[in-house]
Amino acid sequence: MKVFYKIVDLQNALFEDRKSGKKIGLVPTMGALHEGHASLVRKSVKDNDITVVSVFVNPTQFNDKNDLKNYPRTLEADCKLLDECGADYVLAPSVEEMYPTPDTRQFEYPPVSTVMEGAHRPGHFNGVCQVVSRLFYIVRPERAYFGEKDWQQIAVIKAMVKHLHLPVEIVECPIIRDVDGLARSSRNTLLAPDERAIAPRIYEVLKSSIDYSKKHSLKDTHKYVVDSINAVDGLEVEYFAIVDGNTLQDVAEWEDSPYIVGCITVYCGKTPIRLIDHIKYKD
Numbered sequence: 001m002k003v004f005y006k007i008v009d010l011q012n013a014l015f016e017d018r019k020s021g022k023k024i025g026l027v028p029t030m031g032a033l034h035e036g037h038a039s040l041v042r043k044s045v046k047d048n049d050i051t052v053v054s055v056f057v058n059p060t061q062f063n064d065k066n067d068l069k070n071y072p073r074t075l076e077a078d079c080k081l082l083d084e085c086g087a088d089y090v091l092a093p094s095v096e097e098m099y100p101t102p103d104t105r106q107f108e109y110p111p112v113s114t115v116m117e118g119a120h121r122p123g124h125f126n127g128v129c130q131v132v133s134r135l136f137y138i139v140r141p142e143r144a145y146f147g148e149k150d151w152q153q154i155a156v157i158k159a160m161v162k163h164l165h166l167p168v169e170i171v172e173c174p175i176i177r178d179v180d181g182l183a184r185s186s187r188n189t190l191l192a193p194d195e196r197a198i199a200p201r202i203y204e205v206l207k208s209s210i211d212y213s214k215k216h217s218l219k220d221t222h223k224y225v226v227d228s229i230n231a232v233d234g235l236e237v238e239y240f241a242i243v244d245g246n247t248l249q250d251v252a253e254w255e256d257s258p259y260i261v262g263c264i265t266v267y268c269g270k271t272p273i274r275l276i277d278h279i280k281y282k283d
């Protein structure tokens with residue numbers, strides 16, 4: 001496995017690979033890798049001849065300076081995991097290398113980019129599109145792999161790919177959970193032990209709301225989820241939205257759509273750490 005810090009060096013290596021007909025898979029990450037990322041890399045290694053993993057904490061997608069400052073950075077451990085997973089190339093550029101001049105492009109794909117995370121983290125998806133489009137131009141992959149944990153992010157990236165006519169297939173990979181149900185996230189490493197102990201309650205409540213939803217209205221199910229999570233000392237729901245899985249718009253009744261997803265963001269602990277998760281009511 002080769003680690004590149006300069007974009008041009010990676011591009012030179014990929015030029016040779018492409019000349020010999022190799023198919024390229026890209027796994028964009030912000031590092032602090034865990035089993036969720038490993039599953040994306042393994043899938044890319046299976047599907048493609050060359051797998052490139054980018055490790056870059058992208059400043060333009062953070063709307064909170066402290067969140068950016070505290071985001072875990074563990075490049076050495078990340079490279080060890082990536083080598084074990086069979087990745088070929090790692091791109092770990094500096095901020096100056098990725099953004100030699102400020103990125104002034106604006107990406108907005110309403111309604112998918114403006115609701116939920118889009119509404120609560122202004123500029124977040126714009127930053128995600130800035131860096132992901134750059135990575136697509138740099139690597140020119142046949143396929144790119146994203147985890148379903150960031151369910152709305154996948155919808156936004158698909159909208160961008162369509163908008164820019166980018167020749168890349170977006171591969172969605174299932175969410176990976178710890179044994180107690182907590183969705184794997186780089187931010188989980190920031191949880192103190194008492195916070196880590198209560199965090200699995202989020203998915204427990206979401207799971208139990210599936211049964212609840214069978215006998216109750218959508219409005220009551222919404223209240224059940226919010227009240228049950230807020231009842232746990234140390235957890236506070238930022239938003240819970242029950243939306244149509246294609247348009248990401250709120251639905252009022254279970255009968256209103258054949259594809260319904262509940263998306264939640266919860267503040268956990270004193271710091272607090274922001275955790276996101278989702279559940280499919282109808283698929």
Ligand code: PAF
Nearest residue numbers: 028029030058128131150
């Ligand atoms: O999902 C993430 O880790 C990031 O948003 C991504 C796609 C790597 C862009 O920085």
